[in-house]
Amino acid sequence: MTNQYLRNSVADHITGAISACEGIRNNLVILNGPIGCKTYYTFSGVDSVVRRSDLWSLRGELQLEDAMDDHLLRSQYCVGSARTPATNLRYTDYIFGTGEQLHRALNDFFAERKYDLFTVIQTPGTSLLGEALEPELDEISSEFQIPHLFIESPAFSENSMIGYDETTVRLMELLCDRTSSGNKDTATPRVNLFGFDSHEKFPEGGLKEITRLLKLCGIEVHTAVGINCPVSDFRTIGEADANIILCPERCKKTAEYLRTHFNAPVYETGGMPIGFDLTEKFVREISELLGTDCTAALDDIEENRARAFYYIAHCMGSSGFPKDLRYAAEGEPSVLCGYVDFLSGYLGIKPKAIHPLYTQCHTENLIREKLQELHCEDALEQDIAAVNNVLLLAGANTIVELNTYSNNIFGIETANPGSGYIHVIPKTYVGCQGALYLLEQVLNGTKLLRSWL
CATH class of the missing domain: 3.40.50.1980 (Nitrogenase molybdenum iron protein domain)
Known part of the structure; x- marks a missing residue:
């Protein structure tokens, strides 16, 4: 097997963590670090998902000036790019601590927008400071009544698949209501999809196609983790009849968590259903698992x-x-x-x-x-x-x-x-x-x- 050959950057652990967090709708994902880190992670991966709740919201009619005049978009935390803002740490922040600037940034965001969740991810420099920011973030969560996730020490030397997997588990630990397992309000079988990544190529089109094929089998998609998944759907993961793992590289720990915390079976496809043969195998096995008719598919x-x-x-x-x-x-x-x-x-x-x-x-x-x-x-x-x-x-x-x-x-x-x-x-x-x-x-x-x- 060949050695690593590329001279350009390969997606790292923090890229995967950002992707998993940005896959939740109306989640503010902010880097606690200088604006340069925000610039790298904003443009190192292409944003493949059209988010229904971005940092700007057009008011009334579709007017370009409304979007361009957004206060947050022009702020020191976004610098013209709405994705993955940073706290813009500078100068004495690295001497006296980053808590004050972090609090100031979050206050600005929460004053302008309503969020269902916020995630703070430490950048390499701030991770080395070893600050105890959790009490500060707990206070902010209590003040604004918004749950939060704090990723304190991303494993920068590991790849993005591991970062995505570990962060997905952290999100389930924070948000999932395990008492809802088995409570069904419909006779149609429902499944959760795991393995879509907002930084991959064409995740929205992939979700649309998988949803279409499953619908032909008489199966509904309850939650598609990683693609504009609302917090409300994330909380009710346990209500689905099965959990489908589409990409095992992104879901090793996720699959283990699902097996140990929920009653629904976990089906691992072994990979994305690409091509006619693997697609046919996919629909047959899912239908057999849930007892539906896949003839139409x-x-x-x-x-x-x-x-x-x-x-x-x-x-x-x-x-x-x-x-x-x-x-x-x-x-x-x-x-x-x-x-x-x-x-x-x-x-x-x-x-x-x-x-x-x-x-x-x-x-x-x-x-x-x-x-x-x-x-x-x-x-x-x-x-x-x-x-x-x-x-x-x-x-x-x-x-x-x-x-x-x-x-x-x-x-x-x-x-x-x-x-x-x-x-x-x-x-x-x-x-x-x-x-x-x-x-x-x-x-x-x-x-x-x-x-x-």
Whole structure:
């Protein structure tokens, strides 16, 4: 397996913590630190979720000047960017303590907006100060009647998946009402979804597709943790009939917590349902678990298979099969399993290089086993930084870097950070719609790769 090859930054523990907290609607997530830390974490990951409650709220008619004249947006804590404000610590704050400036910042926010929760995350410098801020935050919570979460010492040397997982457990410990377990007010089975990350590529489109497929199976989504989840839904996690783990890298401790604190079964998919085969497996197993009929969902999958076949046959019939077409991919092992299953198992494209990220998250064997099934395990030993003549599934940083010294690569953005292309219509790589969208990019990419020459 290749060593770490990128010279750009990789998402760290605090990025995962921010993502988990920002996934709760109307949660003020503020960094206790200098404005430079806010700038890095604001722009290091693309905000993939349209939040219904941002720092500005348009009053009355949709007027641009209302948004631009927002007091908080222009304040020293936001500096023009509404996401992840900071307390803007300076000078004597690092000598006499940060409590006064933190209190001042929170007072400003609470005077302008109403929040259901606030989260204070220490930055590297403030973590080293060792201040006892919990009494101060307890006082603020009591004053404004708003619950809070304090992340005092993020493990900066660990990756974002671990940070996301640990913070999700902290949020459940704070917010979940465990006495509500088993109280149902509807006959329709309901599930909680875990594993969506607001910093991943297309989480909203993924949630929309999963919700659509489950609805065809007669199943409702009760709570989608990580994507605009209201605090009220978070509190009633125990009322669902099952908890579905979509991405195990982000949910190891989360799954353990769910098993020990709630009666509902925990179903681990082993990865995102990417491609037709894994999507069919997903709906069959969830329906079997909850005793519902998935016939309508299977019919939908079959219709989308037929649509995919039409375009594959049309392209291959007019141009013939592409020669020496290969692909390379990086990402979480469980997500890579989905791409490999679809691109190799369904489309028959051989992998050139597969680079798993976040391998300290207990899932590194998933992709190795998948490649062994296809007799392509040698792809793990290839250096993705040296590939050429491939479809490259990765974040924009990797795509741009490899394009600097490779002359025949077609990049497919499957992770953030992105290249800056603005996706207005929700997209996804999950489920049937995701399979079609990925196929669309593959078919167009083969033309640009000169694969038929």
